[in-house]
Amino acid sequence: MKQLLRAAVMAAVIVTSGCDAARNEKPLLLDGSEPLFLLDQGSPELANLPPPKGPVANNSRCHVCHMNYCQEELAVLHARNNIGCEKCHGPCDEHCNDEGNITPPTIMFPRSVIPAACMKCHPAEKLSDKEHHWDVFAPTTNKTPRKVCTDCHGKHRLTRRTSRWDKKTGKLLVGGWQDTK
Numbered sequence: 001m002k003q004l005l006r007a008a009v010m011a012a013v014i015v016t017s018g019c020d021a022a023r024n025e026k027p028l029l030l031d032g033s034e035p036l037f038l039l040d041q042g043s044p045e046l047a048n049l050p051p052p053k054g055p056v057a058n059n060s061r062c063h064v065c066h067m068n069y070c071q072e073e074l075a076v077l078h079a080r081n082n083i084g085c086e087k088c089h090g091p092c093d094e095h096c097n098d099e100g101n102i103t104p105p106t107i108m109f110p111r112s113v114i115p116a117a118c119m120k121c122h123p124a125e126k127l128s129d130k131e132h133h134w135d136v137f138a139p140t141t142n143k144t145p146r147k148v149c150t151d152c153h154g155k156h157r158l159t160r161r162t163s164r165w166d167k168k169t170g171k172l173l174v175g176g177w178q179d180t181k
Contacts, residue, residue, distance in 0.1 A: 046076055057084030061096055066158065074154025088117065101163045101175060108167040114148040122149075 057079040062069065069075040075085070086092070090106025109117050115136050119127070127133040135147040150156045163175030 046071065046073060049076075049080070052080040055082045056080055057082050057087075059085050062092075064096075068159050069156075072154050072156060074150065074156045077154075083121075102172050104165040104170040104172070108165065108170070110167040111148055114150055115146075118149045 059069070059075065059079055062085045069085075078084075078087075088107065088109075092105045094103045095105045124137070128137055132152070136149065138146065161175065164173045165171060166173055
């Protein structure tokens with residue numbers, strides 16, 4: 001039953017041709033009531049962005065399952081600069097084709113490596129001179145863990161997890177098809 005429900009949701013998302021198509025559609029009104037939206041409206045900051053200046057990354061393959069990233073700040077801002085999910089997480093073909101949800105993405109980031117991963121494109125020299133980034137570069141103590149980029153720049157976390165992997169090894173810890181029986 002759960003697989004049938006998941007297939008119906010995925011089909012509905014595919015029919016809308018991704019987030020942009022759903023966002024551009026007129027809302028469905030029933031008997032003069034409030035509009036019904038397939039996707040939430042996201043943050044006010046994203047709603048007021050000017051149109052992108054160039055090509056936008058097509059993340060529709062990822063958004064079939066990870067719909068919350070259609071409106072998530074970090075994902076949206078990167079996509080608007082033609083930087084797709086695959087740039088950081090790899091092509092993830094096995095992950096995308098796994099309906100049992102037991103295959104991890106090609107690349108995952110434990111909290112301890114998030115700053116280093118972001119600094120591959122956002123060099124430390126450009127960030128360290130800004131006071132609000134000092135916490136990312138500050139030494140850590142047992143009482144004050146180091147801040148990471150996603151503490152301030154988008155949450156970039158799933159709102160609901162059905163599977164959890166060890167981000168260093170890719171080993172399935174919880175979830176997948178065996179938990180849906």
